[in-house]
Amino acid sequence: MKALKTLNPYFWKHRVLLFWGFLFIILSNFFTIYKVQFVGQTINIIEGNYDNLKLSKEASLIDNVKANWSYFRIIFINSGILLVCSLLSGFFTFMMRQTIIVASRRIEYELKNKIFRHYEDLSLTDYKKTTIGDLMNRLSEDVVAIRMYLGPGVMYVVNLAILLIITSSYMLMTDVEMTFWTLIPLPILSFVIYKVSNIINQKSKTMQKSQSAISTFVQDSFSGIRVVKYFSKEKYIEKNYGIKVKDYQDKALDLAKTEAYFFTIILFVIGLLNVAIIFIGGQKYIAGEMSVGTIADFFLYINILIWPFSMVGWVTSVNQRAEASMQRVNEFLDMKSDIVNTNHENYSINGDIEFRNVSYTYPNTGIKALDNLSFKVNAGETLAIMGKTGSGKSTIALLLGRLIDPDEGEILIDGKNLKDHNLELYRQKIGYIPQESYLFSDTIAYNIGFAIDNPGEDLIIKYAKKADVHKNIVEFKDQYETIVGERGVMLSGGQKQRICIARALIKEPQILVFDDSLSALDTETEENILQNIENDLQSATSIIITHRESSAKRADKILYLP
Numbered sequence: 001m002k003a004l005k006t007l008n009p010y011f012w013k014h015r016v017l018l019f020w021g022f023l024f025i026i027l028s029n030f031f032t033i034y035k036v037q038f039v040g041q042t043i044n045i046i047e048g049n050y051d052n053l054k055l056s057k058e059a060s061l062i063d064n065v066k067a068n069w070s071y072f073r074i075i076f077i078n079s080g081i082l083l084v085c086s087l088l089s090g091f092f093t094f095m096m097r098q099t100i101i102v103a104s105r106r107i108e109y110e111l112k113n114k115i116f117r118h119y120e121d122l123s124l125t126d127y128k129k130t131t132i133g134d135l136m137n138r139l140s141e142d143v144v145a146i147r148m149y150l151g152p153g154v155m156y157v158v159n160l161a162i163l164l165i166i167t168s169s170y171m172l173m174t175d176v177e178m179t180f181w182t183l184i185p186l187p188i189l190s191f192v193i194y195k196v197s198n199i200i201n202q203k204s205k206t207m208q209k210s211q212s213a214i215s216t217f218v219q220d221s222f223s224g225i226r227v228v229k230y231f232s233k234e235k236y237i238e239k240n241y242g243i244k245v246k247d248y249q250d251k252a253l254d255l256a257k258t259e260a261y262f263f264t265i266i267l268f269v270i271g272l273l274n275v276a277i278i279f280i281g282g283q284k285y286i287a288g289e290m291s292v293g294t295i296a297d298f299f300l301y302i303n304i305l306i307w308p309f310s311m312v313g314w315v316t317s318v319n320q321r322a323e324a325s326m327q328r329v330n331e332f333l334d335m336k337s338d339i340v341n342t343n344h345e346n347y348s349i350n351g352d353i354e355f356r357n358v359s360y361t362y363p364n365t366g367i368k369a370l371d372n373l374s375f376k377v378n379a380g381e382t383l384a385i386m387g388k389t390g391s392g393k394s395t396i397a398l399l400l401g402r403l404i405d406p407d408e409g410e411i412l413i414d415g416k417n418l419k420d421h422n423l424e425l426y427r428q429k430i431g432y433i434p435q436e437s438y439l440f441s442d443t444i445a446y447n448i449g450f451a452i453d454n455p456g457e458d459l460i461i462k463y464a465k466k467a468d469v470h471k472n473i474v475e476f477k478d479q480y481e482t483i484v485g486e487r488g489v490m491l492s493g494g495q496k497q498r499i500c501i502a503r504a505l506i507k508e509p510q511i512l513v514f515d516d517s518l519s520a521l522d523t524e525t526e527e528n529i530l531q532n533i534e535n536d537l538q539s540a541t542s543i544i545i546t547h548r549e550s551s552a553k554r555a556d557k558i559l560y561l562p
């Protein structure tokens with residue numbers, strides 16, 4: 001349980017809630033057990049006094065009660081105690097869940113945020129070490145497994161410990177031998193349930209994998225529906241889907257079969273213990289050593305204990321899973337980003353850019369994308385970068401945004417190494433239009449305003465005009481509130497590119513990087529946009545990565561990559 005120690009600070013943070021939770025566990029268990037003795041007592045009173053009662057079939061129920069009042073009084077009092085105890089134990093069980101489960105949900109929330117924040121901090125190279133699916137798993141499956149330890153795990157273990165202490169004390173006070181014989185099978189039950197729970201966990205994991213395979217397949221098929229239809233591959237896709245669904249069904253049925261054992265085992269052990277109570281209790285009753293009420297008490301004690309003992313088996317398996325999940329989360333949280341910001345000063349950025357003998361090799365493939373590259377652009381100038389595909393143009397864009405750092409050489413911004421700049425401030429001053437126009441599945445207004453805090457409507461429209469896309473947006477029924485669909489599927493390639501341009505321009509950046517992001521535009525629109533930028537962002541340095549002569553012709557300098 002080494003990895004789970006990471007959670008100790010969280011337990012400490014929510015100690016007040018957890019303290020109340022533990023107190024409620026004690027109270028709810030106390031009232032659950034306390035009432036049992038009154039059941040036995042009442043049965044003994046009924047059994048011992050039945051022959052002496054003055055009951056008449058002709059008299060009404062009320063008259064019978066009046067005639068035997070001293071006898072019925074005790075039964076009424078005992079019933080009242082039973083009712084109040086049940087109410088109180090129910091109330092405290094409710095409170096126990098309201099505190100411990102709430103604490104576990106809060107810790108889950110904090111943990112999810114921490115993982116997400118950490119993921120955002122990683123560099124591009126770090127992302128290559130993990131996948132989106134991996135992150136999703138850590139955020140969902142792993143965090144849920146940890147929460148199960150934090151909530152039900154802790155709650156049931158504490159519950160059983162307290163229940164066992166209180167119940168066994170009552171049982172021992174009643175009959176030592178009977179206590180011994182009825183408690184012995186319970187740890188064996190825990191062990192068997194633990195084994196079954198482990199098998200259930202493994203099977204539900206394979207079932208979940210099968211479920212995610214279906215989700216990925218459906219997502220993939222419908223994202224590429226145009227290709228599927230064009231190639232007339234609907235039947236093929238349908239067949240593959242059928243295979244995947246069948247696989248899921250087989251796994252789900254297999255899991256259901258194992259789950260059925262869970263309750264079967266519990267019911268079997270309850271039956272076994274009932275036989276033990278009747279056998280031992282019956283012998284003692286015949287020998288005059290035990291009353292019927294005490295036998296009834298034992299039935300109730302065992303019924304109270306059986307569930308927590310079963311849960312211990314389940315919780316042990318849950319805790320093992322949580323330990324493995326915590327290890328996976330910790331491995332991820334221990335990853336330190338290559339890109340660290342050490343400067344937190346506030347200053348202005350002019351936009352002078354110099355690459356001095358810069359080389360970069362992608363660590364995952366070993367491909368040397370840039371080799372000893374040097375160039376210089378002064379603030380306010382435009383540099384066009386051209387070259388054949390794979391020559392390293394996009395890599396320059398990534399280096400300029402400091403999404404990666406060069407292996408050799410240095411990048412100077414205003415004469416200072418980019419690594420020594422305040423990264424947060426620098427990124428506020430750089431506008432980037434990616435090669436693949438990435439839009440978030442939200443409205444057009446959200447996508448344009450994304451670059452700045454609290455963007456006003458006027459500003460969004462102003463920059464949509466500068467990016468020459470306003471005229472298209474106003475033609476949509478919902479105009480700026482149009483939902484762009486998943487990654488902008490509702491828009492044409494050129495519309496997406498221009499919305500991305502508006503998103504970069506709204507920042508009023510000092511450095512503007514176009515990564516082949518004018519390719520879907522006709523020359524007239526391209527001309528308009530570049531003219532608008534020239535007029536409005538005169539002091540900004542523009543880097544235009546392009547394959548088209550038309551985009552490069554306005555540039556002050558052109559860099560050809562070999």
Ligand SMILES: Nc1ncnc2c1ncn2[C@@H]1O[C@H](COP(=O)(O)OP(=O)(O)OP(=O)(O)O)[C@@H](O)[C@H]1O
Binds near residue numbers: 369392
């Ligand atoms: N994330 C990555 N991981 C590994 N290798 C990469 C990665 N991105 C690019 N490369 C490799 O680095 C080289 C340069 O890629 P880059 O994207 O910079 O070229 P480019 O000039 O922008 O190409 P294009 O004109 O086709 O967009 C290519 O050989 C490419 O295979």
